[in-house]
Amino acid sequence: MSELNLLVGQSGGPTAAINATLAGVIGEAIACSKIGRVYGAVNGIKGVISDNIIDLSDVFSNTDNLRILSQTPSSYLGSCRYRLSENSDDIKKIISVMKKHNIGYFLYIGGNDSMDTVLKLSDACGQEGINVIGVPKTIDNDLMNTDHCPGFGSAAKYIASTVAEISRDAKCYSIESVTIVEIMGRNAGWLTAASALARLNGDTSPELIYLPEIPFDTKIFLDDVKQKVIEKQNIVIAISEGIKDANGKYVSDQSEIFKEDLFGHVQLGGAGKILENLIKNKYGIKVRSVELNTPQRCASHLGSLTDIRESTDIGAAAVNAAVCGNSGKMMIYKRRPGSQYSVSYDYTDISNAANSEKKVPREYINESGNDVTQSFFEYVYPLIQGQPEIIFKHGLPKHIMR
Amino acid sequence: MSELNLLVGQSGGPTAAINATLAGVIGEAIACSKIGRVYGAVNGIKGVISDNIIDLSDVFSNTDNLRILSQTPSSYLGSCRYRLSENSDDIKKIISVMKKHNIGYFLYIGGNDSMDTVLKLSDACGQEGINVIGVPKTIDNDLMNTDHCPGFGSAAKYIASTVAEISRDAKCYSIESVTIVEIMGRNAGWLTAASALARLNGDTSPELIYLPEIPFDTKIFLDDVKQKVIEKQNIVIAISEGIKDANGKYVSDQSEIFKEDLFGHVQLGGAGKILENLIKNKYGIKVRSVELNTPQRCASHLGSLTDIRESTDIGAAAVNAAVCGNSGKMMIYKRRPGSQYSVSYDYTDISNAANSEKKVPREYINESGNDVTQSFFEYVYPLIQGQPEIIFKHGLPKHIMR
Numbered sequence: 001m002s003e004l005n006l007l008v009g010q011s012g013g014p015t016a017a018i019n020a021t022l023a024g025v026i027g028e029a030i031a032c033s034k035i036g037r038v039y040g041a042v043n044g045i046k047g048v049i050s051d052n053i054i055d056l057s058d059v060f061s062n063t064d065n066l067r068i069l070s071q072t073p074s075s076y077l078g079s080c081r082y083r084l085s086e087n088s089d090d091i092k093k094i095i096s097v098m099k100k101h102n103i104g105y106f107l108y109i110g111g112n113d114s115m116d117t118v119l120k121l122s123d124a125c126g127q128e129g130i131n132v133i134g135v136p137k138t139i140d141n142d143l144m145n146t147d148h149c150p151g152f153g154s155a156a157k158y159i160a161s162t163v164a165e166i167s168r169d170a171k172c173y174s175i176e177s178v179t180i181v182e183i184m185g186r187n188a189g190w191l192t193a194a195s196a197l198a199r200l201n202g203d204t205s206p207e208l209i210y211l212p213e214i215p216f217d218t219k220i221f222l223d224d225v226k227q228k229v230i231e232k233q234n235i236v237i238a239i240s241e242g243i244k245d246a247n248g249k250y251v252s253d254q255s256e257i258f259k260e261d262l263f264g265h266v267q268l269g270g271a272g273k274i275l276e277n278l279i280k281n282k283y284g285i286k287v288r289s290v291e292l293n294t295p296q297r298c299a300s301h302l303g304s305l306t307d308i309r310e311s312t313d314i315g316a317a318a319v320n321a322a323v324c325g326n327s328g329k330m331m332i333y334k335r336r337p338g339s340q341y342s343v344s345y346d347y348t349d350i351s352n353a354a355n356s357e358k359k360v361p362r363e364y365i366n367e368s369g370n371d372v373t374q375s376f377f378e379y380v381y382p383l384i385q386g387q388p389e390i391i392f393k394h395g396l397p398k399h400i401m402r
Numbered sequence: 403m404s405e406l407n408l409l410v411g412q413s414g415g416p417t418a419a420i421n422a423t424l425a426g427v428i429g430e431a432i433a434c435s436k437i438g439r440v441y442g443a444v445n446g447i448k449g450v451i452s453d454n455i456i457d458l459s460d461v462f463s464n465t466d467n468l469r470i471l472s473q474t475p476s477s478y479l480g481s482c483r484y485r486l487s488e489n490s491d492d493i494k495k496i497i498s499v500m501k502k503h504n505i506g507y508f509l510y511i512g513g514n515d516s517m518d519t520v521l522k523l524s525d526a527c528g529q530e531g532i533n534v535i536g537v538p539k540t541i542d543n544d545l546m547n548t549d550h551c552p553g554f555g556s557a558a559k560y561i562a563s564t565v566a567e568i569s570r571d572a573k574c575y576s577i578e579s580v581t582i583v584e585i586m587g588r589n590a591g592w593l594t595a596a597s598a599l600a601r602l603n604g605d606t607s608p609e610l611i612y613l614p615e616i617p618f619d620t621k622i623f624l625d626d627v628k629q630k631v632i633e634k635q636n637i638v639i640a641i642s643e644g645i646k647d648a649n650g651k652y653v654s655d656q657s658e659i660f661k662e663d664l665f666g667h668v669q670l671g672g673a674g675k676i677l678e679n680l681i682k683n684k685y686g687i688k689v690r691s692v693e694l695n696t697p698q699r700c701a702s703h704l705g706s707l708t709d710i711r712e713s714t715d716i717g718a719a720a721v722n723a724a725v726c727g728n729s730g731k732m733m734i735y736k737r738r739p740g741s742q743y744s745v746s747y748d749y750t751d752i753s754n755a756a757n758s759e760k761k762v763p764r765e766y767i768n769e770s771g772n773d774v775t776q777s778f779f780e781y782v783y784p785l786i787q788g789q790p791e792i793i794f795k796h797g798l799p800k801h802i803m804r
Contacts, residue, residue, distance in 0.1 A: 014571045043619045074570035082597040161798050162697055168476035168801060169416045173483070174445045179696075200796040203802060293692045294581075295564055297570040301704055304797070306644070384797040394602040395706070395786040396563050399570060401604060 003036035004104025006319065007053065008174065010137075011110035011117065012045035012081065014074035014086050015151030016300035017311035018137045021109050022076055023069045024315025025135070027062045029105075034323050039101055042402075044080035044110070047116050049090055051097045054402070065400060070308060071390055072399040083113060084120045091124050098130055105131050105322040109315070111138040111149075115330055115354035122328030122350060131327040134350055135318045137311070139297045141190035142357045145348045146332035150314055151158065151297075153307030153383035158299040159292060160181060160197035160384060163238060166290060167198060167205035171234040177286040177376070178225060178279055179236045182272030184296050185254065189360045191296065194380055195238035198374045205236035212242040213360050214369035221275070222282055224370050236358055241291075243271055251275070301397045305386025310343060311342035317345035330354075332367035341382035406506025408721065409455065412539075413446035414477035414483065416762055417553030418702035419562070419713040420539045423511050424478055426538070426717025428462045431507075436725050441503055444804075446482035446512070447519050450640040451492055453499045453739050455803070463741035467802060472710060473698035475799040485515060492565035500532055511717070513540040517732055517756035521592045524730030525751060533729040535617065535754055537720045539713070541699045544759045547750045548734035552716055554592065555678030555709030555785035560701040561585060561694060562786060565640060567608035568692060569600060573636040575748055580627060580681055581638045582691040583608065591615050591716045591762045593698065597640035598774045605752035607638035614644040615762050616771035618653055624684055626772050630713035631687065643693075645673055653677070679804075703799045707788025709775070712745060719747035732756075741789050743784035757791035764788045 006029045010018055015401045022040075029038045038056045041047035054077075060066050069076055084090050098106065106125060108118050116305040125132045136143045139155035163181055183192040189211025198205055207228045210216060219371035230237045251271040272289035279287045310333065318331045331346035336342045364376035391398045408431045412420055424442075431440045443449035456479075462468050471478060486492050500508065508527060510520050520536035527534045538545045541557035565583055572581040585594040591613025600607055609630045612618060630637045646652045653673040674691035681689045712735065720733045731749035736784045738744045766778035793800045 014574050046576070070571065072565050075574045078576060079574040097786070157797060161703055162701070164798055164801065165475050165700040165702065166696050168474065168803075169696050172416050172477045172481040174448075174480060197798065201798050201801050203801075288696075290695045290697075291693065294568050294571050294690075295692075296695075298567040299564070301563055301565065322454065369534075386797070387792075387794055390789075392789055395559060395783075396566055396603050399566065399603050401570075401603075 003034065004314055005039055005102050006105040006107065007037045007041060007048070007098065007101065007103045008107045008109065009041035009044045009048065009077035009116040010077045010079055011108060011328060012079060012138070013111065013297060014079065014156040015137050015139050015297050016073045016303050017151040017307050019072050019076050020070040020308045020311040021135055021150055021315035023066045024312035025107055025319055026056050027066055028319040030057060030061060032319060032323060033103065036102070041079045044082065045094070046080040047078070047080050048097055049093045052214070053104065055099055056356045068391060069401045070312060071300050071388060071397060073300040075402060076400065081113065084117050086120055088102035091121065094121065095124060095128055097322045099128065107133050107135055107318050109137055111136070111141065112355065112357065115350060117322045118330065119350045126327050130354060131322040131325065133318045133322045133326065133347070134330040134353070135315055136330060139191060140185060140188055141199045142188040142359070143353060144356045144358050145352050147335040147343060148333060148383055150307065150311035153304035154297050154300065155191055156194035156197065156380060157304040157384035158302045159191055159195050159296060160200070161302055162292060163195045163198040163206060163236065164201040164203065167203050167236045169332040170236055171273060175286060176229050177234050178229065180272045180275055180287065181236060181238050181291040182241055182270055182289060183238055184292070185212060185240040187212055187357055187359065188217040189240045190240050191225060192240040193360055193364065193376055196377060198385060204232065205208070206238040207235040208237045208242050208370045209240045209372060210370060211360055211365060212240045212244055214244040214365060215246040217246070218278065222279070225279055226283065237355050239271055239275065241270055290304055299392055303388050304384045305388050306383055308388045314345055321347055405436065407439045407441055408437050408507040408509065409441045409443060409450070409500065409503065409505045410511065411443035411446045411450065412477035412479045413516040413589055414419060414470040414481060414540070415513065415699060416481065416591040417539050417541050418475045418556040418705050419553040419709050420511055421474050422472040422713040423480050423537055423539060423552055423717040424712045425468045426714035427509055427721055428458050429468055430468050430718035430721040434721060434725060437507065438504070441480045441505070444484055445480040446484065447486065447496070448482040449480070450499055451495045455499070455503055459723050468618055470793060470800050470802045472714060473702050473799060478802065478804060480569050483515065484621045488522055492777060493523065496523065496531055497526060499555060499668050501530065505532055509535050509537055509720050511537045511539055514545065514757065514759065517752060519730065521752045521756045523785045528729050533724040533727065535720045535728065535749070536732040536755070537717055538732060540586060541593060542590055544590040544605060544735060544761070545755060546758050547754050547762050549737040549745060550735060552709065552713035555699050556702065557593055558596035558599065558782060559786035560704045561593055561597050561698060562602070562637050564694060565600040565608060565638065565706055566598045566603040566605065569638045570735070577688060578631050579636050579688040580631065582677055582689065583638060583640050584641055584643055584672055584676045584693040586692060586694070587614060587642040589614055589759060589761070591642045594640050594642040595762055595766065595774045595778055599782060599786060606634065608640040609634060610639045610772045611774060612641045612645050613762055613767060614642045614646055614773060616767060617771060618645040619649040620680065624681070627681055628634050630687065641673055641677065643672055701794055705784040705790050706786045707790050708785055710790045716747055733786035
């Protein structure tokens with residue numbers, strides 16, 4: 001019988017590190033004597049269903065290409081948002097395509113929804129002798145049972161560096177001003193919490209931090225702002241896009257409620273824009289809001305070396321886990337005890353990981369609910385350390401495309 | 403008589419390179435035997451008026467500090483937006499403070515408004531034997547009589563790199579989609595035009611580019627979008643925040659006009675948000691808008707080495723121009739002829755530079771008004787080349803603060 005081949009796919013929202021994981025998978029699979037060809041599914045599981053499969057072995061036998069892949073943001077193979085239905089023909093089609101290409105190992109790199117796909121596939125694939133392993137990625141850092149998620153460290157580093165730069169910018173005039181930075185995270189505040197790292201640059205910004213984990217109270221917020229402006233004149237506030245009130249209603253959905261405060265203008269912006277207008281109308285001072293937006297998940301030019309290395313290594317570890325006969329698992333990071341930061345690579349049953357969300361625990365948030373604690377700082381600090389050496393061409397970071 | 407001292411100030415909106423110019427001024431002034439102490443005016447001309455002057459000679463005799471200054475965004479000395487009135491007591495106060503500190507040379511780093519300050523000061527200072535020189539800075543690249551402006555190259559590099567990253571992100575799903583990137587520039591489209599450099603990365607994005615120099619026509623825009631989406635499926639569009647219609651009315655001010663198109667919602671966002679909703683409502687496809695916002699002018703972690711070096715050197719050249727007896731001048735770049743890019747440093751009468759705006763010339767824009775030409779590409783390409791080696795501390799680019 002010929003050697004079994006490996007198939008890899010990417011799914012969900014892009015990150016700056018998801019291609020580093022792909023590079024880790026491809027590099028290890030090419031080197032592994034038990035694996036034949038390395039194939040990629042274009043646009044995730046949809047590419048498997050429609051037999052849109054490409055050969056990766058040749059392109060990435062060139063290690064320069066592997067290295068450029070690691071610094072290319074977003075999903076080289078393309079992505080999808082597709083929820084497998086167990087009762088549909090999808091799973092039959094997937095098995096048939098995999099058998100056609102003689103796939104023995106299927107690795108799926110993605111977030112929460114992608115782990116649901118791994119969960120649904122693992123039984124059917126298991127019966128056909130195909131080992132299925134999920135490899136996590138999400139800037140949101142909200143997957144259970146892993147110390148942190150591949151992609152989070154780079155996003156955290158970009159956010160902290162950018163908040164530090166915005167703080168330099170915001171504080172150049174000697175007038176009272178508030179700058180609101182709106183950071184990704186609908187339900188989990190990990191990325192917004194990471195903005196606290198901007199203080200490593202010697203500054204006190206962000207002066208206030210609000211996460212979705214703590215019910216947002218407009219009155220307390222306005223009091224916090226007033227006090228900090230009196231104290232510091234220029235302040236920077238970090239908020240999660242997903243901050244919500246005590247009833248669980250997103251601030252970004254409340255433009256109707258704030259209508260009077262906003263002088264009758266209905267505003268369809270995000271939470272940052274709404275709070276910008278709220279402060280302006282209440283205190284009449286200079287307020288600006290900055291939504292960090294898409295660059296948070298694709299600014300690979302400012303990645304964390306720790307994150308990129310770990311993201312690569314967890315991809316390689318996933319190949320070995322599959323070849324050693326494991327299936328229905330999600331790869332995880334375990335932080336080793338001790339003062340010197342390091343992780344080991346392990347796996348957990350996919351059922352432990354899929355369809356649940358890890359929020360920022362209460363002990364990482366200060367008592368007033370407007371800042372993080374020292375223990376969060378100690379958790380997040382190692383994850384942004386080190387800078388990958390970026391290869392530039394024509395003055396721009398070099399990318400590789402299909 | 404004791405040696406004459408040098409006073410330097412910064413003014414107007416921050417850039418990623420304005421501190422490189424300050425470093426060039428300070429380094430050259432410290433080395434110059436004809437100059438005594440080097441002083442800085444806190445918050446620009448307002449700091450001169452109120453005698454808020456600090457000594458820079460000691461801190462920056464440490465060349466490590468000078469180097470960190472070069473990579474720190476925004477204005478180290480603080481900035482102001484203050485229009486000098488010739489009839490007020492301002493000029494008298496300024497002269498008196500300068501005489502108190504035995505200032506022989508006053509260098510003012512800033513944009514259009516700051517050059518107006520230099521113009522207004524140069525006569526009065528000249529009578530007191532104080533040489534006044536303006537040093538340009540503006541990401542907008544809109545100052546006359548200089549090939550380009552210090553700070554523009556770094557902003558252009560950040561924008562091109564970020565648009566390339568956003569394009570990777572935008573194209574990962576196999577569905578029709580439009581991503582609008584809103585770029586700074588109220589009246590001049592230089593920065594938006596520079597987004598074309600993203601194509602150096604091997605991609606076709608941005609597929610469409612709209613500048614304030616060409617009247618914006620909604621109907622033509624919607625047709626352009628339709629055609630490109632049919633052709634490419636996923637497209638990225640770069641627009642200037644300042645695009646305006648044939649009557650000169652900003653698109654960002656037209657939410658009332660577009661009210662019907664926007665299903666009755668009055669939208670207070672920028673031009674990007676308005677066009678996002680326009681396309682959504684017309685074609686019902688996935689549209690996202692990303693405002694690049696403040697990072698365009700403060701992302702010094704991704705500066706252009708060419709820009710940072712030139713910005714430093716033009717500061718040093720300004721010191722020499724002042725010491726050599728020049729006054730009432732603005733420093734300029736002259737591009738040397740020939741295929742190998744280089745500039746020389748010169749100056750022009752301040753009256754040639756102040757209070758006018760350089761727009762993108764018609765020959766840099768394609769006939770349809772929705773892209774740039776090859777000759778613009780040749781103009782802008784050299785300005786983003788090279789990467790400064792950034793010093794990191796604790797995982798973040800290191801900054802220096804007063």
